[in-house]
Amino acid sequence: MNEIEKKYSAIDASCRVPLLVLFGVASVWLIIGLALAIIASLTFHKPELFANCPFLTYGRVQPAANDAIVYGFAIPAALGVILWIFARLSESELLLPLVPIVAANIWLVGVLVGVVAILIGDSTGFMWLEFPTAGWILIFIAFLLIAISAMATFGARRERALQPAHWFLLGALFWFPWTYGTANFFLVEWPVRGVAQAVINWWFANNLLFVWLGLVGLGVVFYLLPKISGRPLQSRYFALFAFWTWVLFTPWCGMPQGAPVPSWLPAASTVASLLTVIPLISIAIVFVSTIRGVSVQCKGGPYCSAQIGTVLFLASAVMLIITGCSHCGRLLGMTWYMPAQTYLQIFGFFSVVICGAANESLPGVLGFELPFPSFVRWQHRLFIIGSVLFLALPLAIAGIIAGIKMQNPNIPFTEITQGTLNYLRVSSAGFLIILLGSLLFAINVFAATAIWQAKLAKSIMASFGTAFEAEEVKS
Amino acid sequence: MKTGFRIFLGAFVAFGLSWCGFVLGPILQLGTLGQTTVLNSSDIYPNQRPGDATLGLQVYRSSGCAACHTTQVGQHGVVCDVVLTGAGNNPAAVNKLISTLTLTNLTKDEADAISGQISTAGGKTETHIRPIGPDIERGWGMRHSVAEDFLWDNPVQLGSIRVGPDLANVGMRYDLNWQLLHLYAPQSKVQNSMMPSFRFLFNVQKIGATPSPDALQLPAGFGPPAGEEVVPSEDAKNLAAYLVSLRADVALHDAPFTTPSAHAAGTQKK
Amino acid sequence: MSDDLKNSSQTAEEQKGSTAPAWIFALTLLLLFAGGVYFDHHSGWFDAQVYAPYQSSDELEAYQPKSGAAAIFAEGKKMYTTTCATCHGDDGMGKPAQAPPLAGSEWVNASSFKRIEEIPQLGLGGELHVAGQDWNLQMAPMGAMLSDSDLAAVLTYIRHSWGNNASPVTDADIKAMRAAVAGHPIIGGEAGLKAIKE
Numbered sequence: 001m002n003e004i005e006k007k008y009s010a011i012d013a014s015c016r017v018p019l020l021v022l023f024g025v026a027s028v029w030l031i032i033g034l035a036l037a038i039i040a041s042l043t044f045h046k047p048e049l050f051a052n053c054p055f056l057t058y059g060r061v062q063p064a065a066n067d068a069i070v071y072g073f074a075i076p077a078a079l080g081v082i083l084w085i086f087a088r089l090s091e092s093e094l095l096l097p098l099v100p101i102v103a104a105n106i107w108l109v110g111v112l113v114g115v116v117a118i119l120i121g122d123s124t125g126f127m128w129l130e131f132p133t134a135g136w137i138l139i140f141i142a143f144l145l146i147a148i149s150a151m152a153t154f155g156a157r158r159e160r161a162l163q164p165a166h167w168f169l170l171g172a173l174f175w176f177p178w179t180y181g182t183a184n185f186f187l188v189e190w191p192v193r194g195v196a197q198a199v200i201n202w203w204f205a206n207n208l209l210f211v212w213l214g215l216v217g218l219g220v221v222f223y224l225l226p227k228i229s230g231r232p233l234q235s236r237y238f239a240l241f242a243f244w245t246w247v248l249f250t251p252w253c254g255m256p257q258g259a260p261v262p263s264w265l266p267a268a269s270t271v272a273s274l275l276t277v278i279p280l281i282s283i284a285i286v287f288v289s290t291i292r293g294v295s296v297q298c299k300g301g302p303y304c305s306a307q308i309g310t311v312l313f314l315a316s317a318v319m320l321i322i323t324g325c326s327h328c329g330r331l332l333g334m335t336w337y338m339p340a341q342t343y344l345q346i347f348g349f350f351s352v353v354i355c356g357a358a359n360e361s362l363p364g365v366l367g368f369e370l371p372f373p374s375f376v377r378w379q380h381r382l383f384i385i386g387s388v389l390f391l392a393l394p395l396a397i398a399g400i401i402a403g404i405k406m407q408n409p410n411i412p413f414t415e416i417t418q419g420t421l422n423y424l425r426v427s428s429a430g431f432l433i434i435l436l437g438s439l440l441f442a443i444n445v446f447a448a449t450a451i452w453q454a455k456l457a458k459s460i461m462a463s464f465g466t467a468f469e470a471e472e473v474k475s
Numbered sequence: 476m477k478t479g480f481r482i483f484l485g486a487f488v489a490f491g492l493s494w495c496g497f498v499l500g501p502i503l504q505l506g507t508l509g510q511t512t513v514l515n516s517s518d519i520y521p522n523q524r525p526g527d528a529t530l531g532l533q534v535y536r537s538s539g540c541a542a543c544h545t546t547q548v549g550q551h552g553v554v555c556d557v558v559l560t561g562a563g564n565n566p567a568a569v570n571k572l573i574s575t576l577t578l579t580n581l582t583k584d585e586a587d588a589i590s591g592q593i594s595t596a597g598g599k600t601e602t603h604i605r606p607i608g609p610d611i612e613r614g615w616g617m618r619h620s621v622a623e624d625f626l627w628d629n630p631v632q633l634g635s636i637r638v639g640p641d642l643a644n645v646g647m648r649y650d651l652n653w654q655l656l657h658l659y660a661p662q663s664k665v666q667n668s669m670m671p672s673f674r675f676l677f678n679v680q681k682i683g684a685t686p687s688p689d690a691l692q693l694p695a696g697f698g699p700p701a702g703e704e705v706v707p708s709e710d711a712k713n714l715a716a717y718l719v720s721l722r723a724d725v726a727l728h729d730a731p732f733t734t735p736s737a738h739a740a741g742t743q744k745k
Numbered sequence: 746m747s748d749d750l751k752n753s754s755q756t757a758e759e760q761k762g763s764t765a766p767a768w769i770f771a772l773t774l775l776l777l778f779a780g781g782v783y784f785d786h787h788s789g790w791f792d793a794q795v796y797a798p799y800q801s802s803d804e805l806e807a808y809q810p811k812s813g814a815a816a817i818f819a820e821g822k823k824m825y826t827t828t829c830a831t832c833h834g835d836d837g838m839g840k841p842a843q844a845p846p847l848a849g850s851e852w853v854n855a856s857s858f859k860r861i862e863e864i865p866q867l868g869l870g871g872e873l874h875v876a877g878q879d880w881n882l883q884m885a886p887m888g889a890m891l892s893d894s895d896l897a898a899v900l901t902y903i904r905h906s907w908g909n910n911a912s913p914v915t916d917a918d919i920k921a922m923r924a925a926v927a928g929h930p931i932i933g934g935e936a937g938l939k940a941i942k943e
Contacts, residue, residue: 043671047661051672058671059539118539125536125630162479171486178490182498187630195622196506197631203497241765245773247486251493258549260620260633261505263797267788268496271780278773282765326787326797334545334637406637409612413640414667421669504793514810552798553808583807587823595892604810608798621796726810729794733810 007091012364014093015084018100018149019365020449022080023358025108027442029072030351032115034435036065041431044424055119063130064118070128070208071139072111074350075176076104078216079146081357082169084365085223086150089165090157096149103145110138124188126197128205136184140177147173164239168219171247172212179207195261206254209342210320213350214246217313218283220357224306225290228298228360234289242282249275253320257329266326273324280317283310300377305356308384312348316341319396331407336420337399340392347387347434355379355441362448371447375440382437390430398423511623514726523627524720531717534710535632538673545634546643546721548616551608553732554579555586563597572596603733616644616723618730624723639670646722654715655707660697676711679703817913821902824895828887829865829903837907844882845875848907857943858914862900862922863932865889871934886931893919 040062042049050056079100087094094100114135117123123130131139150173154166162170183204186192192200222239226232233239252272255265287310298304319341323329332338359376363369370376398420405416510519524532535541557578562569576589583602590600606618620643625631634642649657656663659677661670677691679699689712690704699705707715726732789795792802799805811819826835832844839846847853852875853861865888873880888896893916900919904911932938 044669047669047671049671051674054538054675057538057673057675059542062542063539121537123537123539125541125632127541127635160479162482166479167482167486170483174483174486175490178494182494186498186502191629192502192506194505194508194626194628195631195633196501196504197629198625198633199501199505200498203493207493235764237764238766238769241769243482244485244489247489248492251490252496255497256635258547258619258797260547260622260624260796261501262622262789262791262793263795263799264784264788264791265497265501266797267784270787271784274780274783275773275776278769278776281772282769330549330551334635336636338636402637407609409609409614413613414665417638417669418667504791508793515815550798555808594894597892599894602810604808619796619798622793728809729796729805731805731809 008088008364009367011087011091011093012084012361013367014097015087015361016365016367016452018083018094018097018104019080019358019361020445020452021101021104022076022083023362023445024449025104026073026077026080027438027445029068029076029111030438031435031442033065033068033072034431034438036061036068036115037431038428038435040065041424041428044421045428054121060119060121060123063123063127064115066128067118067130068111068115069346071114071131074213074346074354075139075143076107077354077358078172078220079143079150081220081354081361082173082216083146083150083153084361085165085169085220085357086153089159089163089223090153091159092153092156094149095152095156099149100146103142103149106138106145107142110135110142113138126183126187126201128208129183129187129201133188136180136188140180140184143177143180147177163223164233164236164243165219165223167240167243168215168222171243172215172219175207175215176212179204179212198259199255199261199265202254202256202259203251207251209345210253210317211246211250213345214250214313214317217309217350217353218242218246220353221287221306221310221313224302224353224357224360225287228303228306229291229294229296231290231294233286235286238282239286242279242286245275245279245282249279253324256333257323257326258333266329270324270326270329273321276317276321276324280314280321284314300380302356302360302376304377305352305359305380308380309349309353309356312344312352312384312388316344316349316392319344331403332399335399335403335406336395336423337403340395340399343395343430344387344392347383348392351387351434352380352383355383358441359444362444366448366452368448368451370444371451372440372444375444379437379440382433382440386430386433386437390433391427394423394426394430505622508622508626510626511727514728514731518725520725520727521623521626521723525716527713527716528720529627529717530709531713531715531720532628532630532632534676534714535717536630538676538714540642541632541634543634543636543638543670544640544642545637546641547620547633548610548618548641548643548723549608550606550611550619550730553604553606555581555583556603556605557581557586557589557593558601558603559593559598560601561599563599565597569593569596569598572598604731606730606732610641614648615641617734618723618726618732620723621727621730623727623729642718642721644722644724646719647724649719651715651719654718655711656691656693658711658714659691659705659707660693663694663697673711676708676714678706678708680706814913817898817901818905820895821898821900822906824891824899825902828891829899832884837903837909842882844884845873845878845880847903848909849876850909851876852938853903854909854911855943856911858900858904858912858918859922859943860938860941861904862896862914862919863926863929863941864938865891865896865899866923867926867929868931869934869938870931871937873935873938881934893923 039056040058043058083094083100114131117132117135118130122132124132183200186200187197191197222233249272253269253276255261255269257266259266291307296303323332359370402416402420405411405419510521512518513520559573572593578589581589586602590602593600610616653664657665658673660672661668680703682702682704686704687706689706691707693705726734787800789799789801795802795805799808833839833847837846837848855861864884866886868884868886870883871881888899891899897914897916897919901913903909904913
């Protein structure tokens with residue numbers, strides 16, 4: 001190994017345990033979350049199924065599934081990848097490596113407490129903020145701990161100038177505690193009065209699912225594309241412009257049209273949705289310019305994930321900003337179109353990108369190839385097929401049809417619901433397909449962990465062995 | 476280093492602006508909201524929900540009803556109807572004039588012009604304000620929901636998707652007994668309903684010396700086995716009380732309309 | 746294994762040439778302008794009372810259902826603005842050499858409306874002392890073409906605005922007055938006004 005390879009091999013190795021723990025936690029919660037989502041969607045096959053079981057009633061299982069997926073999988077996986085990227089860009093080993101390991105365990109407990117609380121009926125009642133105090137405080141603390149390790153590693157960088165990935169990922173590290181802390185404080189700890197609660201709830205949901213997942217996903221993509229292709233981002237200034245316009249405009253999206261709040265709030269979101277066109281165009285152009293003419297054999301590997309993830313990012317973002325228009329927002333705002341957009345964002349864009357990045361990191365971090373390399377491309381394909389064809393598309397169609405029908409007061413409501421049922425039943429298959437993909441990801445993570453632990457044990461035994469031999473020789 | 480700090484500062488300002496706009500602003504504007512008065516009256520609105528309804532809101536939250544139901548009515552617009560209240564000295568002329576005019580679905584300016592014409596002919600008119608929109612016409616409410624409607628609720632359960640119908644004014648459509656029966660066996664009240672049963676909110680018990688006064692009268696096919704009765708738990712009763720308390724049928728300054736409404740308040744259209 | 750940093754940053758030459766294209770800045774400004782126009786029309790300018798579908802507080806006020814006294818007052822204000830304000834002013838302060846003030850006028854504020862109601866019906870010309878000032882002008886019968894209820898509304902509005910606080914005038918009063926003064930000539934100054942029995 002030459003000098004550079006030795007340097008990066010040490011850097012990767014320093015990330016090993018933190019990443020394995022974080023990806024382990026994330027992959028388990030992804031499986032649990034998807035299983036809960038499937039249980040929830042069974043209501044649309046047979047509503048009677050859980051009539052006697054309060055823990056599995058739709059109103060509890062559905063939010064539990066959402067939170068398990070975002071807080072249990074998406075954020076920990078993101079933090080793992082962020083730690084790895086920061087270490088590599090800093091050309092420094094991960095600093096304070098014990099902190100993320102401890103934090104990941106705190107995180108696990110926090111999500112567990114939160115999900116169980118929802119299922120037993122202690123949900124706070126706020127979408128994406130259902131975890132009661134015990135749950136959210138643990139997650140908040142764990143996030144700050146991991147952020148400390150990330151910032152320490154960032155601070156140790158030799159090359160002082162910031163890379164595009166830095167802007168986005170630092171922004172993310174900074175914005176999550178601010179939004180999560182604010183929202184939980186004003187909704188759960190010291191609740192504000194009346195519909196101000198709903199406004200803060202909508203603000204947080206937008207900033208978590210659109211702004212934050214966007215910041216992390218884009219940061220990871222802008223790191224992966226140059227890293228794998230060997231071609232730098234085209235161009236750095238345009239990417240900076242995209243970053244500025246993203247953080248300036250997108251936090252103002254999210255107020256639903258026709259909401260029971262003074263009209264300046266939805267009007268502000270309409271304007272913000274219109275302006276979001278700017279960062280989206282910028283990102284699209286930077287993306288296309290960077291991948292143009294590059295021939296990288298990817299076959300469902302991380303480079304493919306980064307590319308397709310970006311395309312699906314743009315698609316889900318367009319789906320969202322369409323609802324910023326007053327007319328479309330009122331038509332689609334309270335239909336299945338909105339969950340369709342959210343699922344495309346979480347699964348089609350974010351999960352594809354972050355699992356791609358995780359799969360890119362693992363061979364180097366482990367020091368050996370993944371135990372089941374073919375699983376990587378199968379997981380990639382299953383995520384995309386499941387999220388686009390079996391989840392986002394049918395639910396979006398169901399939403400559009402229901403929205404149009406709802407404009408006609410002569411159509412009885414039960415008829416409208418009946419019309420969406422077949423699409424909802426297809427969505428169960430969508431969750432199942434993504435679940436299969438997530439099993440493949442989990443198997444790789446846990447098998448790799450087992451192999452590494454076995455190697456570690458063997459080397460410990462070997463060093464005992466040499467110690468005995470030395471003893472024998474001595475005596 | 477310099478760039479790093481500039482980027483941090485810029486992001487701080489950008490994020491901070493949205494925090495000011497969508498957190499601080501609404502807290503100051505909406506979080507300090509007090510009660511208001513009903514239009515053209517001195518009645519205070521809204522009154523606090525009765526005790527069992529307030530407990531019922533917690534059951535609503537705990538059961539995750541907001542996962543399928545919204546409690547917010549939207550309104551697409553507002554129109555005026557001109558109504559003749561007196562024919563004056565010359566009824567024939569007034570009636571002749573009216574037969575040439577459209578008196579409904581007018582803008583305010585049109586309504587003013589028409590009522591001016593009629594009053595010149597000697598008739599007396601009243602202009603009625605009428606909200607329009609699919610939610611209104613479906614019978615889900617008489618006007619759009621406003622912040623005052625949710626003043627006393629904690630947590631506010633606006634909902635985000637209409638898998639089931641909107642509940643903002645469900646108290647105007649169904650009574651307590653209907654709600655209890657519907658919670659136990661939704662399909663007994665709404666054919667083809669996809670709503671899951673909430674049987675776990677009820678106790679199925681053997682009929683004692685006399686049947687319990689709370690026992691539900693369920694239709695055939697939905698009842699308990701012979702010799703048993705279904706009795707709602709406290710949670711079920713509180714939840715039903717909360718649902719029955721859901722009504723926002725008064726006119727307010729920010730949601731004006733002319734009452735009483737000739738178009739049925741809370742028709743049975745679902 | 747490749748050097749991440751070298752890959753992720755462009756060479757100095759590439760950086761010098763590359764920047765965000767000018768058209769994206771132009772598009773941003775254009776969208777900001779369009780957004781501003783939209784916000785101006787649809788936001789109610791942060792008014793806590795303005796909800797969609799209303800687009801401004803003025804629109805909200807227009808659609809308030811008015812009953813009884815409020816309706817009459819609003820109607821009277823509208824008629825005053827179109828019929829009387831040109832000469833007497835929106836603030837009722839009158840205009841020199843055009844019309845005497847109505848605000849604070851002892852004739853308007855008289856407890857009986859019998860004198861003031863005939864002025865718009867018949868017109869008034871000649872010397873008149875109003876609120877400590879002498880006037881000598883001609884007023885056409887501006888209210889003669891108004892309906893009974895409109896004229897009653899205007900007089901009610903005048904008698905209860907700008908600090909004036911006198912009793913309202915009803916349609917029936919106007920009707921009776923019109924029947925009584927049919928064919929009478931223009932009122933001749935203060936003398937003619939005083940001749941009207943209160």
